[in-house]
Amino acid sequence: MDVNNAFLSWTAVNMLKKGYKVDIRTIPSIIGGDEERRSGVVLAKSPIAKKFGIVTGEPIYFARKKCNKLEVFPVDFKIFNKYSNDLYKLLSEYTDKIERFSIDECFLDLTHYLNGKKLEDVAYEINRRVEKELGFTVNIGISSNKLLAKMASDFEKPNKIHTLYEYEIEDKMWPLPVSDLFMIGKKTVPKLYNLRIKTIGDLARTDKNFLIKKFGKFGLMMWNYSNGIDETEVNEKEDNPKSIGNSVTLPYDMINVDEIEKVIIALCDQVAYRLRYNNLIANTVNVQLRTSDFKDYSHQKQLKFATASTKEIIEVAKNIFEEMYKKEPIRLVGVRVDNLENKEQNQISIFSLMEDDKKQEKIDIVLDKLKNKYGYNAITRAGKLDVENIIKRNRYEEK
């Protein structure tokens, strides 16, 4: 199940509920980032905006050139999370085996949950109920595995239900351009075109071992997907995250080390907070930089002991930054922690805490309590105040 134009639909529903007279789904409109903060890209578009050739991911600036009556509405993840949760709750009535694949997509395994009903009828019921009770539309794809169901959900939109059973692969999936296949992105398409592979069918009929030789594991995956093969289960348990990161495009290119480090501190603050919120500790810290000419590079460091301490993560991140920084104008800064483990399962590092670390941990705990109770931005460090306008509104605020 996939929400149609999720961010735009959810914004529309929310605005209507607040008394706004126009349904922004019926006009040329988009959900976009903040152009003043240089994060102005299209995140979702209305069907009419799409007719003007506007595509997700392109700069709003371009989008406006394509349609001068375009209306732009801001991103609000607080709203998106709310509708995503409402939807998940409704879908959970139909099966325990449900996987949240993204903020607007779920896989439902109905194998043992049909209670004598027909699969298509259940899909129809879900579709109707979501529209009636939540106010937005969804596409539903039906099949025997996740890959095929997902491909089916991407067929004609909006508000449609499609099947893609194995016997339908040849008719419904093989004629599609190879770029429509899940996991075939813009770098792979030209490589396949050079091999005269233009449709999903072309890919499916290509020799499997040739693809493996050419593309390795990825080649096997492509071949499997093009033939509708996917053995993965619907994963109903919420996995721990494998990494936690925070990055920000700066309002102007920065070159001053002190200035950039202030941003890094703010990023670490949030990353460490989220680590502790999830009861995790990290073994690796990673710093990412993007230069003004859009070159990305990153450096990482393994820690001696896993940690969730704000102070420790800041220290490591600063070291990494100073080591890698080549005194060039920086557009984006990011901090990410990796190799995460559960705090409880790692007693060693807790016993190995030095007195100073214990003090630091207490500070983190007190700050977390304040943030949990009064919002992430309820308390902040003095050095952060002057870069506050740099850091985006924090999506954890509602907690």
Next chain:
DNA sequence: TCTGGGGTCCTAGGACCC
């Protein structure tokens, strides 16, 4: 012209070990 931010997974090369 202007180009987000959150992630996952894979690969190649180098260091180091026996």
Next chain:
DNA sequence: TCTGGGGTCCTAGGACCC
């Protein structure tokens, strides 16, 4: 002087997804 084969772990970068 010229030189193995196996393995693990770490790092940097890149592809893809929504």
